[in-house]
Amino acid sequence: MSEQPPFTRREFLNTGLALMAASASVPAFLAHSSQALAQSGGLQRNAPGVPSERVLVVVQLSGGNDGLNTVIPFGDRAYHNARPRLAIGEDDILNLNHRDGLGLHPNLQPIHDLIGEGRCSIVQGVGYPNPNRSHFASMDVWHTGDALGGRGHGWIGKAMDQSAKPGDGMPVISIGAEAPLATQGQRVKPVAFESSDLFRFAGRDLHPAVSETYDRLQEQPPPAADDNAAFIYRTALNAQVASARVRDAVAGRAATSFPRTGLGRQLEAVAKMIRAELPTRVYYVALGGFDTHANQTQAHDRLMTEFGAAMQAFDRELQATGHADRVVTLAFSEFGRRVAQNASNGTDHGAAGPMFLFGSNLKAPGLVGKHPSLTKLDQGDLIFHTDFRQVYAELLDGWMKLDAAAALGRRYPRVGVI
């Protein structure tokens, strides 16, 4: 397992000159430090830490996506019976498997295309035992991989704990104000920002002299010991470099074009950071609004459009920039929805649902596993046949080369998607 290259002073020195060329916004003091230390013999000869490592992108569909109107069992009469006002007509559905009568929501043409190209798998009937139908509780289960909700640490964080140190660069980046529980490790804490222009010291805007003095204050030689002060100096230095690199990466133009939607913008930023080869192994984004209790059709149609278009644009951009082979993307929701619609033309919280995987390295593109039965139900809900932790384990072991058993507390049988 290779060590995650952190933005330490040394790493900065290694990449310093390249960074200077690429970045106008790196504070001047970093250039001074780099020169001073280079003269004192601190410059390492080995090559800069180019991140050729594999990347995982997680797209969280928050609120409970209606899996039945995403991957649609149009050939099953029970589907139409359970949803007199919400069922989507066979003529509109994007056919995937005619024999079993399965297809995609009409607005998921981009995902239909990706499946045709062998770049998307949809694992059906994913869930966990004794499903919890509360958003928070179920989200906690998905984030921690622990049916009891865990101890405040998530599956990604616990996996990343094995290789990174606290304060190291930015092994995990989450776009959004609050970092998701999934990315919280005991030692690894995710870097989180709503937009890259907030990932900086805002006091710089007050006055040029404040900005200059701020740089000078962070320039103090870091204390020698590995105490908390040294830790904070190191993190502060990392923060300056990380801020400059993230903002430079995101300020550039994408090679292709992205839809101007929330998810489109987030994935555009992620694609740019991947292209800039940040030392980041996991990116986390979210699309909300899936909690469609009333008048679902319009809202869900719009979400399907946003989701499909953004995922395809992201894939196109990764291909155009030559990074597609080192990225796998996972999309999940905390639960599916009930089979039967409710009286308000919506659906209530359910259980099992489909999980999406995107990338060039998929073993089984298309639909994976059987669609859960619509007649054999648990309290009106679909019964899962694939535990979501099986997919996590495969992503961690098979793709990220991290110890899945350490992150999830036990081994899980493979699904065979990666």
Added chain:
Amino acid sequence: MRYPGMAATTSLKPIPASSFGSARARHLLIRAGFAPFPDQIRDTAALGLDRAVDRAVRYQQVDAASLAGPDIDPDVIRPPNAEELQLRRTDRDAFRREVLRRLGQDRRMIVQLRQWWLQRMFDTPRPAEESLTLLWHSHFASRHRNVRDTYLMYQQNEFFRTNANGSFADLARGIVRDPAMLKFLNNDRNVARRPNENLSRELMELFTLGEGHYTENDIKQGARALTGYHVSDNDFVFRERQHDDGAKAILGRRGTYDGDDFVELLLRRPQCSRYIAFKLYRHFVADVDDDERHWPRDVRSVIEQLATRLRKSKYELQPVLATLFKSQHFHDPEVVGRKIKSPVQLVVGTVRATGAPTRSAARINRAMAMMGQELFEPPSVAGWDTGRAWINTSTLFVRQNLCTYLITGKDPQRDRWSRASVDYDPMGLLAGVDLQPQPVVDHLVDVLLGEHIPPAQREPLVRFMKDRTSGVTADSVIALLVLITAMPEYQLC
């Protein structure tokens, strides 16, 4: 995880009274409560060691009657009344809408409660009371998100506050009868026929003994003891018919224990005193690892001594805290200025130490969530991680930007900013100080970072002030405060 540098003295003997000057007074105030305003440092130093520590620890002597309580309606979340039960039969959808309406109202109420607690921390003349309440909130952690009843969270918060510097034994006894905790850990579903182990497990693992000091069978038997410890609306209720009154074997003893007996068994274990000593040490003294195998020798020694004293005092906290706050270990240079501030300490300390306006509560809370510490929403029953877990490249910017916001009113979301948004006069901080660059910098660094900060670290600040053509003005002092609060040392206390 703690500094491997020089080991600190492990003595809990008091420092010489004569050595208790402004530096040590500041250390006491910032660690026992929150960062102090300059005049508090002077007043505390003038009291002398014994009286200063006594005032911090036995804070009931300080009048806090002016602090108002929150306006929390106890009946927003309650069992359905007869009319509502009727509605549930006749119009399920209407009933569901009413339930959702009440939950929405409750979510707005928790926002108010959160603001109330933060404001209380800003205003209180008994900072140690709030600091201890926060410690117990993280030790016996419940989340509003799961409990979904603001009044129960408030009731729990008041329970922690009432017992904050009392006896840990009373806290442990009370927590198994606390409605918010019973709901949070599903003990309201723990019945003789189907025991639920959640509370039993956490009671041992997180509240009293720590991991590895009990068996799975102890958890099962303990769960039986806790059957029937239920909630009725806002109150604890013991449902005898749901209680398993058979014999249980817990931690090598046998009896027809109930939940209260179970707690007494746990309190009698010496391990409980060690575990609580560790929690007190981590809250007040140093960032130490959860795993005791990683404790340096000096830390281990001090925690053992504190545990012995806790046993001797029968878990009374005041004598133990007084000993600790006077001790040579607590005042050792290897301890002073080396602990990472929690988001609460950072926010509350900045407002209290600078006298900056409290500004928008919503914006402050948003920043606290981004820094990882939203009150009443600890990440799990294990409470908040501490120490280095608070700091990474993104939370460091949020910390700096929040301080800038408190001092200047500048919203980090907006590039533009005007002098009019400042609405803060910092000159009160400089009472009695010669308004020249060097003395002004020295005074503010001494107050906000500590007297131990060497001249080299102060030099860029002095240069900044010397370069200001208009001299020491409100504007330049505000800029200076922005710079000081953005220094790496400001993250420490």
